[in-house]
Amino acid sequence: xxxxxxxxxxxxxxxxxxxxxxxxxxxxxxxxxxxxxxxxxxxxxxxxxxxxxxxxxxxxxxxxxxxxxxxxxxxxxxxxxxxxxxxxxxxxxxxxxxxxxxxxxxxxxxxxxxxxxxxxxxxxxxxxxxxxxxxxxxxxxxxxxxxxxxxxxxxxxxxxxxxxxxxxxxxxxxxxxxxxxxxxxxxxxxxxxxxxxxxxxxxxxxxxxxxxxxxxxxxxxxxxxxxxxxxxxxxxxxxxxxxxxxxxxxxxxxxxxxxxxxxxxxxxxxxxxxxxxxxxxxxxxxxxxxxxxxxxxxxxxxxxxxxxxxxxxxxxxxxxxxxxxxxxxxxxxxxxxxxxxxxxxxxxxxxxxxxxxxxxxxxxxxxxxxxxxxxxxxxxxxxxxxxxxxxxxxxxxxxxxxxxxxxxxxxxxxxxxxxxxxxxxxxxxxxxxxxx
Amino acid sequence: xxxxxxxxxxxxxxxxxxxxxxxxxxxxxxxxxxxxxxxxxxxxxxxxxxxxxxxxxxxxxxxxxxxxxxxxxxxxxxxxxxxxxxxxxxxxxxxxxxxxxxxxxxxxxxxxxxxxxxxxxxxxxxxxxxxxxxxxxxxxxxxxxxxxxxxxxxxxxxxxxxxxxxxxxxxxxxxxxxxxxxxxxxxxxxxxxxxxxxxxxxxxxxxxxxxxxxxxxxxxxxxxxxxxxxxxxxxxxxxxxxxxxxxxxxxxxxxxxxxxxxxxxxxxxxxxxxxxxxxxxxxxxxxxxxxxxxxxxxxxxxxxxxxxxxxxxxxxxxxxxxxxxxxxxxxxxx
Numbered sequence: 001x002x003x004x005x006x007x008x009x010x011x012x013x014x015x016x017x018x019x020x021x022x023x024x025x026x027x028x029x030x031x032x033x034x035x036x037x038x039x040x041x042x043x044x045x046x047x048x049x050x051x052x053x054x055x056x057x058x059x060x061x062x063x064x065x066x067x068x069x070x071x072x073x074x075x076x077x078x079x080x081x082x083x084x085x086x087x088x089x090x091x092x093x094x095x096x097x098x099x100x101x102x103x104x105x106x107x108x109x110x111x112x113x114x115x116x117x118x119x120x121x122x123x124x125x126x127x128x129x130x131x132x133x134x135x136x137x138x139x140x141x142x143x144x145x146x147x148x149x150x151x152x153x154x155x156x157x158x159x160x161x162x163x164x165x166x167x168x169x170x171x172x173x174x175x176x177x178x179x180x181x182x183x184x185x186x187x188x189x190x191x192x193x194x195x196x197x198x199x200x201x202x203x204x205x206x207x208x209x210x211x212x213x214x215x216x217x218x219x220x221x222x223x224x225x226x227x228x229x230x231x232x233x234x235x236x237x238x239x240x241x242x243x244x245x246x247x248x249x250x251x252x253x254x255x256x257x258x259x260x261x262x263x264x265x266x267x268x269x270x271x272x273x274x275x276x277x278x279x280x281x282x283x284x285x286x287x288x289x290x291x292x293x294x295x296x297x298x299x300x301x302x303x304x305x306x307x308x309x310x311x312x313x314x315x316x317x318x319x320x321x322x323x324x325x326x327x328x329x330x331x332x333x334x335x336x337x338x339x340x341x342x343x344x345x346x347x348x349x350x351x352x353x354x355x356x357x358x359x360x361x362x363x364x365x366x367x368x369x370x371x372x373x374x375x376x377x378x379x380x381x382x383x384x385x386x387x388x389x390x391x392x393x394x395x396x397x398x399x400x401x402x403x404x405x406x407x408x409x410x411x412x413x414x415x416x417x418x419x420x421x422x423x424x425x426x427x428x429x430x431x432x433x434x435x436x
Numbered sequence: 437x438x439x440x441x442x443x444x445x446x447x448x449x450x451x452x453x454x455x456x457x458x459x460x461x462x463x464x465x466x467x468x469x470x471x472x473x474x475x476x477x478x479x480x481x482x483x484x485x486x487x488x489x490x491x492x493x494x495x496x497x498x499x500x501x502x503x504x505x506x507x508x509x510x511x512x513x514x515x516x517x518x519x520x521x522x523x524x525x526x527x528x529x530x531x532x533x534x535x536x537x538x539x540x541x542x543x544x545x546x547x548x549x550x551x552x553x554x555x556x557x558x559x560x561x562x563x564x565x566x567x568x569x570x571x572x573x574x575x576x577x578x579x580x581x582x583x584x585x586x587x588x589x590x591x592x593x594x595x596x597x598x599x600x601x602x603x604x605x606x607x608x609x610x611x612x613x614x615x616x617x618x619x620x621x622x623x624x625x626x627x628x629x630x631x632x633x634x635x636x637x638x639x640x641x642x643x644x645x646x647x648x649x650x651x652x653x654x655x656x657x658x659x660x661x662x663x664x665x666x667x668x669x670x671x672x673x674x675x676x677x678x679x680x681x682x683x684x685x686x687x688x689x690x691x692x693x694x695x696x697x698x699x700x701x702x703x704x705x706x707x708x709x710x711x712x713x714x715x716x717x718x719x720x721x722x723x724x725x726x727x728x729x730x731x732x733x734x735x736x737x738x739x740x741x742x743x744x745x746x747x748x749x750x751x752x753x754x755x756x757x758x759x760x761x762x763x764x765x766x767x768x769x770x
Binding site: 332 | 651659663667683684708758760764
């Protein structure tokens, strides 16, 4: 078995796509969970450096010391090329093609080693859209570099004048002799500064109603017509960008889905985005809500304090336990959505449930942190106070980014509960005729 | 969202759904026939092992069926006489009586203390029998902590509230088995809280379905009111609450069945969330119905009443949150 695995003894050079990587592990697509786990165990022994395995058992901090981010990123493509990073994806596209049950068993076996997925946007946004809408050629071209974290992706959807009303967007793609030329302005583009490709939504038929004249384009980011500028948020950080497109070029082979079918593609991408959200302190690459965890809040409440422990205060106890209960809700709701996703179904509108609940919860959680540190610490002057203030401020964006809570409620009302759409006086009108 | 259910569980759920198809919300005439149908289908003592006369199902099975029965406004004594009482008899090791109860031949209710927080005591003249329905007997504890079966006064059909009957009569049989120790009482409490949570999930889901149906059909200002965000967003938030409670109830069923050290806590969390948010869901359903919502005719209030009872039994939310705090904060203390 061992010689079949062909584990390289030295880490391959990152990037470029020319390095030699091991083949996917010899796990058949119809392998039982038990059989797959056996192969995975053997791989773990051989491929994960012993030092990493020992440190991972001790905790995240200890692991970070022996496995700095750069070392992990350099090692990652070899790991991903075994198919273990996303086992349920088809074998030809970087996975192992196994059933969701087997995939779960593989993930459980790997979990203690903390091999967090890299390229979350590539996987969740581009990956789900490519799997669903890509041509065979596109899948073969793009999916494996996504899995191996060799090519980064960003989303180019929102515009300054098209936020919640996304399908009203105005960036315009016109035909050229060789393909397409795109001009417009995009905003809220996470990781655009390092992206190799963007999933772009552009208007191709302005005379059609707004949803019917959009086309989805895989936009190569490294070209003269694409300018990426950082955006500063109220926290002072710059997590997002704006992207100016000035006659940016794309070929016919870069269209994802057919011309004027972009809205359907966008919906696949958007449900992948909502699914992206998890909780603070939950780790595993899903740590993107910002702020401090409920577990640390409980610890903090139980620490000795001159002003009295919140853990002994009747009102605080109720507030803390409501937050803790909400955290349980979030974990189990996320698990159910993830279960649906892993079984191959699109998360669809159900992902709005997790997005809505976890973001509103995180705001309440960070508010509690803020209030509690006002009670237990000199909130302005300490490092703790600074971090809590940051968590509070950052979490204000949670119910806006990735679709506002109000939009999520519209999605739930219409797509899940089947409530009638809100009357739209411009329904069916040509995009040109709608005021913007 | 149902991916973690097995095919058997889906079948069980549809079986329960077809069983309840004929039940009208708030109806009382069919009480007796509903009971025998439930017993024939093996839904009384569903999670009690076969050898003890039950159907040998999992606690998850009970949760799924309880949701369906609650959603159909099946009389609440199914929960108490069909799930909670059999679980208590099982913990006490009651042999023949448990067989009789699971077969549907004998209906036994459960007595609680005046605050509805714990199992009632025989010598407590303030003990309350919860949802006796047609049951003529109820379970309580004697001074030694043994389980006893007492007579229950026939219910007063002229009374406003049929859900609670005061007063416990004399024991009808010798005490059952050995005294119930804390660990057995905790196991029973965990099962009971989980079942109550499932009942609350069913009631909330049914109230929401009523609201959604009404909002989709009631026309004002030239459009169905459900097309207005002011109404649609209430329904959407309530859907999130129901799904969240369902996730917790299903998790509790799994945790309680696997009997780990957090199983009772999981059941409490499920019960707190399901009844707390469930009450808002039911009240929202009344609000969405507008004027018709405040009439007896509109069945929204039947779900709200059920939710009120569920939220009080075996500890209200304040008490359960406080116990949760004892449990959680002790964990971070160490």
